Amino acid sequence: MKESSKEKRVRLILIGFFMFITVCAFLYRANLTPLDEEFLPQVVVLQQSESVDENPIVALYEYKNDQHVLAIYEIEQSNRYQFKTIQAIELQAAPEQMKPDLSGKGIWLNVKGDWQFYTQNLITKTRDIAQMSSKSPFEVSFHYNDKNSTIQIDSQPFISMDEEESPTELHMLAKDQSLWLITMEKGVKIAVVDTK
Structure with missing residues (x-):
């Protein structure tokens, strides 16, 4: 059966209309979906390592797989610094700040705008906000030298980074600073430093 010119025009108009609707839907969805880099990872060190046999424990917020995830990890020193999940929950929204408890x-x-412990x-518990520490004792101030891609502490080159990486925070996981x-902006990285 041969298609008339009127039927052909109607078919092309319908195809164009549905393509337009599909493109608009993708653009609308892309505008609603936040980009991963809008939600920076946040870390609080809960337990520092005092020896090679003791693993540090950290709380880490990340936005991954379209979810706001808060997890407690043990960083296994004997297993190539793997992050072993102890506990994880999904949050309803990204935290604006994350701070340690004084304990x-x-x-x-x-x-x-609401602080939760x-x-x-x-597990969320009611706790006096006076028990919140203003800053982690394990977070260290640093300077990032983008010319040679090194993190400097007290003006000494300390940790080398890849050129495309830009550090936002530095946390000491071991007492001996190793x-x-x-x-x-897009994740976390473990750095091992020879302190001998």
């Missing part, structure tokens, strides 16, 4: 056994999250098992956790 060292929990974390505080500021979500939409989480235990090391990531193990560090670096947060970047």
